[in-house]
Amino acid sequence: MTTQYRFWIFIGMAMLTGCSTTPAPIIDLANRHWQSWQGQALWKTPTGTEIAGDVLLARSDTGEIYAELSKPPIVVIHVQTTGNGKQARWWLHSLDGGKHQGTGSPPTQVIWFAMPNIVASGATAENQKWRVDATEAGEITVENPLTGERVQLFLDGA
Secondary structure, three states: OOOOHHHHHHHHHHHHHHHOOOOOOOOOOOOOOEEEEEEEEEOOOOOOOOOEEEEEEEEOOOOOOOEEEEEEEEEEEEEEOOHHHHHHHEEEEEEEOEEEEEEEEOOOHHHHHHHHHHHHHHOOOOOOOOEEEOOOEEEEEEEEOOOEEEEEEEEOOO
């Protein structure tokens, strides 16, 4: 194999992998187009692990979403969407090293993509996959009855 041939293989591989690791854009959640909620969350993963931490949820008036669970300084899970329709993109980064992204609608099985819309709509689930319960004290519980995954939210000012 010639050096020139190896060079072009390297360039091609770099271009292909470069596209798959595009970072999520930085957004200004203080912008008037975003509504945000923060507080504490207890997440029971589908494997049964429970993780408590700080939660930040946001939704723009154009339908973009942002959700993050962290135990400062560590981000446990971060999800984000941008754009609408054919221009829509989504990102998912998790503490276990999982970094995924795509175009179009985000994966419906990831509870964190649903959280901002559930909180914004007054705890009414648009997707029948999630069971949503809200207490008068402001606690919101979102659960997938099939997998046992659950998020309990205790939001400031809710």
